[in-house]
Amino acid sequence: MTETVTGSKSEQAYAAVKARIVDGAYTPGYRLVLAKIAEDLGFSVVPVREAIRRLEAEGLVTFERNVGATVSGIDPTEYLYTMQTLSIIEGAATALSAPLIGAADIARARAVNEEMRDCLEHFDPVRFTQLNQDFHSVLFERCPNPHILDLVHRGWNRLASLRSSTFRFVPGRARDSVDEHEALLRLIESGADADTIEKAARQHRAATLDAYLAQTT
Amino acid sequence: MTETVTGSKSEQAYAAVKARIVDGAYTPGYRLVLAKIAEDLGFSVVPVREAIRRLEAEGLVTFERNVGATVSGIDPTEYLYTMQTLSIIEGAATALSAPLIGAADIARARAVNEEMRDCLEHFDPVRFTQLNQDFHSVLFERCPNPHILDLVHRGWNRLASLRSSTFRFVPGRARDSVDEHEALLRLIESGADADTIEKAARQHRAATLDAYLAQTT
DNA sequence: GGCATAGTTTTCGTATACGATTTCGTACCT
């Protein structure tokens, strides 16, 4: 079974660097030197440069002319912008996908949410964060508009890259969050109208942002 | 006064090609050949390629591996996706910027809107479309969240590139549109709450989409 | 010691070159 590499080198470089940013190997502020990355991957600098510029377009890295790229996301203001944008996009995505969510989806989401509750007992913030993403994925992944879905994914990626620096796990907020998840599931189960679901999903994220802001001031 | 070129060649190429797409010189389906564009601009292919990929990320061109780039946007489904996404984003942007809109802004928007009414009399769809963008710019341009504002701009750019092919000017809808504009201005003047403004702005775009869908079926 | 400055190093930006892939045209076979 020979390792079949997928896509162009530019593609591979994009995936490789993005993975390192999202999973935290490259933390915000990390300096991305084209030649170094190219050597690591065994490519030339051209496809690597293309990958970096693409990551810049998604907001994961900051690029400065004739200086270079750094993993972005230290600024709390950016966190606020991202959360606010995501609250809007994700709220819409959840509302649009709600009618397409079946009983199996609900059951899966509920199982994930209960596991999140366990994480609160054993204090496992890392797993909690992962499960949180899994939970919300169930809610928005059936969104029939691919543009909106793409924007949701981008928002989550940015947050993933921020989590180790800006984000701090707030147990109190986490507990509320789990309860809000259950409430969201019941709303969807009950066939609530799109507007109600959208507002609830948006509010859910806004509350997380508020908790963050409250803690930093 | 020597023409001071701004930014890198990649930057210039991006701006040049984008302008040609948005103003309709390159219509949807137009084949973008790297070498040809490079020669036209007097650059090598490398910065041009970077520009094209960037435009791809914004949805203005479609890129196929080992084949090339074409100006995108023929598909009516794409139009639907874009309009739906924009209705959400623009609605939010308008609601967020509403509290920051002053009397001067309102007056300017109202003047633009009255000129749009004139365009209906003289049947000038091109100018109408331009004024329509000007009008909405006043409403969302003060949005304090740059991410959201950026998404609004991207949506408008995509629509601009689509207008000559997919979009057809519908006089009946245009007239309604002007009236809705006035209603929006009054809402903002009256200091309506964010939710009301958001819903109205969103509905305004949704109605345009509906008119398009009604005409094609 | 601190600051300005010149030289060095690092890193980016882009031109050029060439191999890889797709597409298109043409000749051949059935």
Add this chain to the structure above:
DNA sequence: AGGTACGAAATCGTATACGAAAACTATGCC
């Protein structure tokens, strides 16, 4: 005539190379 195979042309993908800009360092002056 229609389809297939082969070859030529067009176009992309990426490596290499070199010039340009910025960052860093060391040196001399105050």
